[in-house]
Amino acid sequence: xxxxxxxxxxxxxxxxxxxxxxxxxxxxxxxxxxxxxxxxxxxxxxxxxxxxxxxxxxxxxxxxxxxxxxxxxxxxxxxxxxxxxxxx
Numbered sequence: 001x002x003x004x005x006x007x008x009x010x011x012x013x014x015x016x017x018x019x020x021x022x023x024x025x026x027x028x029x030x031x032x033x034x035x036x037x038x039x040x041x042x043x044x045x046x047x048x049x050x051x052x053x054x055x056x057x058x059x060x061x062x063x064x065x066x067x068x069x070x071x072x073x074x075x076x077x078x079x080x081x082x083x084x085x086x087x088x
Contacts, residue, residue, distance in 0.1 A: 030054050
C-alpha cells in the first residue's frame with residue numbers, strides 16, 4: 001500500500017480487534033480449510049474448493065502476466081479492434 005496512513009489504520013485495527021484478520025491469518029485459515037487439517041476436517045467439499053479458490057486469488061495464482069512494450073501504432077490498434085468485431 002502506498003498510503004501510509006491507511007496502512008497504519010489497518011494495522012491498528014487488526015491489532016485492536018481480534019476479529020479482524022491480517023492477510024497471513026486469512027491465508028493460513030484458507031489453507032487449513034482446503035487441506036482438511038483440524039479443526040476443519042468436516043468441511044464440505046464445496047467449502048474446501050471455495051477456500052482453495054480464495055487462497056489462489058489472494059496469491060494472484062489466476063492472473064496472467066503479459067509483457068507489453070507499450071508501442072502500438074494507431075493502425076495496429078484499429079486493425080486489432082476490427083478483428084475483434086468492435087465498432088471504431
